[in-house]
Amino acid sequence: MPAEIQQRVEEAYLEDQLKVSYINYAMSVIVGRALPDVRDGFKPVHRRILYAMYHDLSLHHNKRYSKCAGVVGEVLKRYHPHGDSAVYDTLVRLAQEWVMRYPLVDGQGNFGSIDGDPPAAYRYTECRLEQIADYYLNDIDKETVNFGPNFDDTLQEPLILPTRLPNLLINGSAGIAVGMATNIPPHNMREVIDAVCAQIEAPDIDMKDLMKHVRAPDFPTGGIIYGSEGIQEMYETGRGKITVRAKAVIERLRNGKDAIVITEMPYQVAKTPLIEKISELVREEKLKGISAMRDESDRDGIRLVIELKKGEPPQVVLNNLFKHTQLQITYGAILLCLVHNQPLILNLKRIVQHFIDFRKDVVTRRTQFELRKAEERAHILEGLKIAIAHINEVVNIIKKSKDTDDARKKLTRRFKLTEVQAQAILDMTLKRLTGLEVEKIEDELKQLEETIKELKSILASEKKLMGVITAELQELKKLFGDDRRTEIVKKAEDFSVEDLIAEEDVVVTISHDSYIKRIPVSSYRRQRRGGHGVTGMKTKDEDAVEHLFVASTHNYILFFTDQGKCLWLKVYDVPEGSRASRGKALTNCLAISGDERITAFVPVKEFTEGSFLFMVTRDGTIKRVALPEFSNPRSAGIRAITLDEKDALIGVKMTSGNSEIILSTRNGTAIRFHENDVRVMGRSAGGVRGIRLGKGDAVVSASLANKGADLLTVTEKGYGKRTPLEEYRVQSRGGKGIINMKATDRNGKVIDVLEVSDKDELLLITKKGVVMRIRVKEVRECGRNTQGVRLINLAAGDALSDVARVVQEEAGESEESPEPDKA
Incomplete structure (x- = not known):
């Protein structure tokens, strides 16, 4: 080995180096890929896709659709130095209504199905943002969040999105990191907003009262949650097991036979593999009493018909289906997320409090930004008002000046203006000198003075600041809130052997x-x-x-x-x-x-x-x-x-x-x-x-x-x-x-x-x-x-x-x- 290279070599124990390197890798995965932030509920890849669609491509809900290939390419080129399949898979999930309780991407084309079918390739599909996504991003240009350099230091990207909604709870999250995993169920927006407002109103609210608002998860596929013990444990400790069943009804067919009709599926259960599993159990005679099975699902919803043999007790067959198939699942909830880049398991109240603290910071920074802009505009309008009041003298000064700099200095000295005001006067067009335009300036200045007063009062009063947060949440509740889809049965029914035997x-x-x-x-x-x-x-x-x-x-x-x-x-x-x-x-x-x-x-x-x-x-x-x-x-x-x-x-x-x-x-x-x-x-x-x-x-x-x-x-x-x-x-x-x-x-x-x-x-x-x-x-x-x-x-x-x-x-x-x- 050459001497100059030998001098740069540092000896280290392999065991120590493995520990350090693995910890660095683990933290990179935990912080940079697998776990959502408690504030906006997103992992970096979600954040980058939404930001690229909003900021770089302007794919708003009222604009045309654009090829997903272009979106994936833009995200890879600007922000996300990983594989294109990972970005496209994430983009697809953001558009799937059976995955996201409140989808953020509006997809056009084949985006897969609840049957487990894969989406079409990204060269065939198109997308744009849903309307609700605007409220995740529309304050981002008001210095509400911090930005950092992208992977090659050529651009700045947001480190967090200024979402107005508690996305971590309403859409949930799932991910496997190194040595840990998160599995946060989605919830109903109305219930979560009511809980946030209740905690704003009473910061010392206890878990029991908070759970009066957030009763249980609300899955996009509906179904029925059985038992409240797992729900309470999840909200109190951050971990819990929730029993979720498909929604089934028993119908009498024209031929006199009974049929079990599945109309809603448990969350994350694909229909086609479920049908295959039932067929396999019937062939192996582990499920008895089933004579035929038909999938009558269409665009209006799921309808899986399981026809029974004549005389078979339908409730016993249904109980066996719950016991042996994914018509009943146990959802293992782990409320693990990043808090200041540290992975923590939080209970419901702490998650809500972190969101409230985040919104306080965002609204404060937005108010400060708007106040500064309003004051700057008022400052300019005051200068224009002075100039219009002395318009002839202003015109003469400008006419007699050698250049723009000379005119700016003379205006500043004569009317005691700032350079910003003087420049605004020089930029003013002649049409602004009409009587109507003068009146508009005065009206605008008056409105700005009221706005400045209001913004200052918000910054001076935490109660008023919290009122702004609450009002915005209530507005979104009216716009996007909907009824609960998942029913709740408070007492879990553990199957006894008798329930499974006719x-x-x-x-x-x-x-x-x-x-x-x-x-x-x-x-x-x-x-x-x-x-x-x-x-x-x-x-x-x-x-x-x-x-x-x-x-x-x-x-x-x-x-x-x-x-x-x-x-x-x-x-x-x-x-x-x-x-x-x-x-x-x-x-x-x-x-x-x-x-x-x-x-x-x-x-x-x-x-x-x-x-x-x-x-x-x-x-x-x-x-x-x-x-x-x-x-x-x-x-x-x-x-x-x-x-x-x-x-x-x-x-x-x-x-x-x-x-x-x-x-x-x-x-x-x-x-x-x-x-x-x-x-x-x-x-x-x-x-x-x-x-x-x-x-x-x-x-x-x-x-x-x-x-x-x-x-x-x-x-x-x-x-x-x-x-x-x-x-x-x-x-x-x-x-x-x-x-x-x-x-x-x-x-x-x-x-x-x-x-x-x-x-x-x-x-x-x-x-x-x-x-x-x-x-x-x-x-x-x-x-x-x-x-x-x-x-x-x-x-x-x-x-x-x-x-x-x-x-x-x-x-x-x-x-x-x-x-x-x-x-």
Whole structure:
């Protein structure tokens, strides 16, 4: 290395140099590109575009449009030494009405769309300033703001714009700097101006009162803001999360189907990608119930029609759309801006105060400028007035003077004028000597004297100065203020799982090896008594379906094990399967041990007072517990009843407190008693005797004796009968009971006893997974001491496993969809 170069080399540690260089780069990005100034709400590129259009190109709102290519070129040539695409993208955003709450550029041509379409190239598009932009710039020639050299020191550019509007709030801003980001939402002009005026009126106004004026952001695309917590946090701390939803209505189409119609979108959500996302979720079956989608948007507004399948609950589909797509977004607000070239996160009051301070400075400087100009003009007019009063002498002095300088000096000396006044007299044309012109000068001087007096009073009184600021804001409010577009719902609606799942009736089945699933009730078609049924479940070798019941997807299910434990599950958490599928192992759904078996189920809508759970064990022990005691089971389950060593819980029924219970045994006996014979006990109690059993007998069922119902008894070999409840007399608990059905070799043992009516239907299910559906009225009514009739033809080696009651559908509904019995 040459010696002269070696002398100029400074050694430095790379680590230290990287730190210094990166900090310099970061501050350059923060101050020069990414963050808006708290005063005018603009980043440098916005400021330069608007200034070039206003000052250099004179593209005012009442002038012709000009090619955007020319504007971009002018900005690059004079002020902004960066890429042309960055300048054009910014120019386009200033014109997009779905981006800017109050657009500042009037674009002509293709400036993109809310669908996410890009704008045309700048050689095709044209632009000019919007009328509102004049009020951002029209005081700039009155020494209201400071100027600085441009990038090559050939021109001066404004370091800030003298905007009369709080642009940072009304149009918002977004940008990513180095190690920080800003995301300021737009607001309604009327609300923001009212807040500024309120803070001018009462500088100590608190945040609560300020938020009475600025209620929430107001996005250009409308939508609905849900919840006030995020809004309040944003205004108080400068950070907050705001939930924004699309505006949707549910319409009934001519074909009888429902449709969800989206009319307003969340801010910064493009429509085309949203449609593509919905289509993708439908294909992946993550969104169900949608049959078609049409975009009917036009120049009058957005109209996205999502057509639903017939019978689909529209609110559930809409909730799922909110949950899984950008029809609902969380807007993360960060009120970060530059204050004296320092990045700070400000709350609402500080932002408003900085704008007020800025306007005070601008109006003061403008008033001082106007005062100076008025005084200078008055000074000249006073000289002209003197000259006109002595016009002949003035003319003679000028005629006799050698040159202009000589004339100026003589006029100054003769009439005690200043050089400025003398020069104005020399510049005066002869037409100003007419009587009318003389009167005009006097009138103008008089007006100037009043103006000077007024301007001085403004500078002398802060109250009057603030009055000027307020009056200008109110004028702009009348000119450009509009109604709020974004609705506000004060309470946020957090979606529960129920909001996302349609409420429908399902059949829940559990096999002998504890596989569980749920299937819509409509999956089972009705057949006549004596038919062969249809396959309802594929089971493993030596597995068989043991239990079946009907419940709503929004219900709770209390699961009771043979060991007296209770577990809690929502029906929608039961895995969905087809009629022929096996289902899912219960051990994956509930916390049960390997030696436990589920023996009873109770669907519950609400855990209300006045309802009870009536428990029955295999050995005839009974127990009554208040339902609310089971409202908060733990994940590992809770104790429902304390059992003897060889006993097991076989059934649980929900009662009203005035119910009658019928216990039925495997050998065909039954006993009927009032539930009040059993006192209400705690969960850990063991219970009392309900029926005295014979040798080898066991309780198989507990039924509720409702007025007008029959008792349906079903045996393992497919036989059954229904007997009027009147044939079962009420006894005291603890007796042997009476004969219910003869348990002969033909019938086999009793598997279940149900309380039914003629309107009910039955679902019969066998150990080999065959399911059959019949009407109860097809089962012949028999006395207690009879064997019954055949309900289902069983294949060799098969036997009935379980039976469930289904209430007959209402008139006019499809035969395929009866309502289940509500426990």
